[in-house]
Amino acid sequence: MSDRKNTAQADLTLGEVLRKRGISRRSFLKFCAATASMMAMPPSMVPAIAAALEKARRPSVIWLSFQECTGCTESLTRSHSTTIESLIFDHISLDYHHTLQAAAGTHAEAARIASMEENFGKYLLIVDGSIPMGNPGYSTIAGVSNHDMLMETAKGAAAVIAVGTCAAYGGIPHADPNPTGAVSVGDLIKDKPIINVPGCPPIPVVITGVLTHFLTFGELPELDHIGRPMAFYGKSIHDRCYRRPFYDKGLFAETFDDEGAKKGWCLYKLGCKGPTTYNACATTKWNDGTSFPIEAGHPCLGCSEPDFWDGGGFYKALSMPTENITQNIIYAAAGAAAAGVAVGALNRAKKSKAQATHQKVKLEDLNK
Amino acid sequence: MKQSIVSPQFNIQVENVMTWNVKPLLHEIRHSLNRLIETGESSVIDLRSIPLAPGEEEKILTALGRGELRAELDALGKSEIIETQYAGVWLISHYNENEEIIGRFIEVTVMPDILCSQSADMIDASQRLAEALQDTGGNNEGG
Numbered sequence: 291m292s293d294r295k296n297t298a299q300a301d302l303t304l305g306e307v308l309r310k311r312g313i314s315r316r317s318f319l320k321f322c323a324a325t326a327s328m329m330a331m332p333p334s335m336v337p338a339i340a341a342a343l344e345k346a347r348r349p350s351v352i353w354l355s356f357q358e359c360t361g362c363t364e365s366l367t368r369s370h371s372t373t374i375e376s377l378i379f380d381h382i383s384l385d386y387h388h389t390l391q392a393a394a395g396t397h398a399e400a401a402r403i404a405s406m407e408e409n410f411g412k413y414l415l416i417v418d419g420s421i422p423m424g425n426p427g428y429s430t431i432a433g434v435s436n437h438d439m440l441m442e443t444a445k446g447a448a449a450v451i452a453v454g455t456c457a458a459y460g461g462i463p464h465a466d467p468n469p470t471g472a473v474s475v476g477d478l479i480k481d482k483p484i485i486n487v488p489g490c491p492p493i494p495v496v497i498t499g500v501l502t503h504f505l506t507f508g509e510l511p512e513l514d515h516i517g518r519p520m521a522f523y524g525k526s527i528h529d530r531c532y533r534r535p536f537y538d539k540g541l542f543a544e545t546f547d548d549e550g551a552k553k554g555w556c557l558y559k560l561g562c563k564g565p566t567t568y569n570a571c572a573t574t575k576w577n578d579g580t581s582f583p584i585e586a587g588h589p590c591l592g593c594s595e596p597d598f599w600d601g602g603g604f605y606k607a608l609s610m611p612t613e614n615i616t617q618n619i620i621y622a623a624a625g626a627a628a629a630g631v632a633v634g635a636l637n638r639a640k641k642s643k644a645q646a647t648h649q650k651v652k653l654e655d656l657n658k
Numbered sequence: 659m660k661q662s663i664v665s666p667q668f669n670i671q672v673e674n675v676m677t678w679n680v681k682p683l684l685h686e687i688r689h690s691l692n693r694l695i696e697t698g699e700s701s702v703i704d705l706r707s708i709p710l711a712p713g714e715e716e717k718i719l720t721a722l723g724r725g726e727l728r729a730e731l732d733a734l735g736k737s738e739i740i741e742t743q744y745a746g747v748w749l750i751s752h753y754n755e756n757e758e759i760i761g762r763f764i765e766v767t768v769m770p771d772i773l774c775s776q777s778a779d780m781i782d783a784s785q786r787l788a789e790a791l792q793d794t795g796g797n798n799e800g801g
Contacts, residue, residue, distance in 0.1 A: 315776035317733035333702035532711035535678035
């Protein structure tokens with residue numbers, strides 16, 4: 291974590307920091323080319339990126355983690371392009387982050403308050419995780435409810451970046467029946483610019499790419515209708531999928547082990563959500579550009595879309611009905627009967643409702 | 659140095675023909691080359707932005723082959739700059755300090771910018787040279 295009190299460093303632009311470290315202009319151009327690629331910008335933008343990065347100043351960043359699994363932070367910190375990341379993260383002042391900070395308890399909270407006061411109106415607030423509204427006790431930090439901490443910290447933020455599907459759209463905590471009353475950042479913050487960076491987790495370079503965009507140009511990137519940066523979420527997985535030519539030719543894998551699956555044909559009939567999912571997986575890929583779920587032979591789950599957990603069966607093709615009404619009635623009856631032994635009438639009703647609305651995937655579904 | 663990131667040992671096998679994403683890209687390179695010849699306009703293709711099946715990046719690199727010139731840059735990790743067998747078509751691969759690839763571009767140009775000496779570096783070099791001469795100035799004059 292960078293030293294926030296090093297104000298001399300904070301006043302330098304990125305160009306000055308790099309020159310001080312003896313990094314040549316040629317290295318800087320290489321850095322800019324890799325950064326443009328990371329931000330999913332055309333290579334023709336490299337001169338503009340170089341000019342902007344040269345003048346970029348070091349912003350303060352506060353990162354709040356609410357109802358989350360730390361997968362988003364893992365994704366970010368396990369990203370491999372160490373040169374680029376270290377340059378960028380040396381250049382932001384990450385003043386508060388539960389997982390990464392050394393400070394604990396009152397010292398940690400004091401760092402957050404101090405950073406908010408010093409940089410009021412200028413700091414960047416990053417949030418991962420959803421916010422429980424059912425009972426504040428479901429998730430607290432230093433005795434403060436997630437809701438209160440978010441509202442307090444957002445007041446002085448220049449912008450809020452919701453990292454991960456939980457922060458952007460509620461995600462898994464929000465999945466039916468949403469026991470904690472989980473809501474997204476955008477449900478609560480209405481008076482600040484919000485950038486949604488969904489994904490479960492988001493691709494590391496998408497997180498750093500969005501941060502870099504803000505750092506580089508000092509403004510928000512172009513967003514789609516649900517607040518996602520167009521550069522990464524502008525095209526569907528399906529449109530950018532290397533298996534798209536198979537779809538166009540009507541060549542589909544029908545099961546996970548048939549000839550079509552072995553030949554790498556389109557996974558549409560196995561429930562791929564690529565056509566309705568907008569993300570950069572198909573080109574940016576995962577694990578240092580090695581692969582992505584479809585390349586590994588599994589359909590896209592649609593993790594960067596709102597309500598992806600409740601979007602019907604993961605293995606049901608998009609054009610097939612996602613709810614099998616007859617089956618649901620059977621599940622509901624079975625659920626009610628089993629639950630009736632242990633719980634009261636009210637809970638029974640709740641549970642059977644949950645059973646009815648959840649999709650169950652059976653072996654026959656997979657073999658369809 | 660790692661040659662490629664897209665060829666893990668266990669891959670889904672695709673049919674062993676010129677796969678569907680390779681040929682369009684090669685055509686695009688041909689059009690870019692014609693544009694360079696006719697108007698002098700350079701083009702850059704970011705290979706990370708192109709959807710490619712397992713093995714297709716290798717197929718593209720094999721199709722382009724290696725030409726007469728290869729340069730290695732040592733700046734924030736290595737970079738390899740090669741002219742392919744097609745003059746004017748360059749392949750630039752940037753690696754970080756852990757030799758992981760951080761960018762791969764096909765540049766259709768007379769000379770990739772990154773090979774040229776940069777004016778900021780030349781100004782800095784001139785100063786350093788002057789300082790070096792100043793430090794050793796007495797000795798040289800004596801000789």
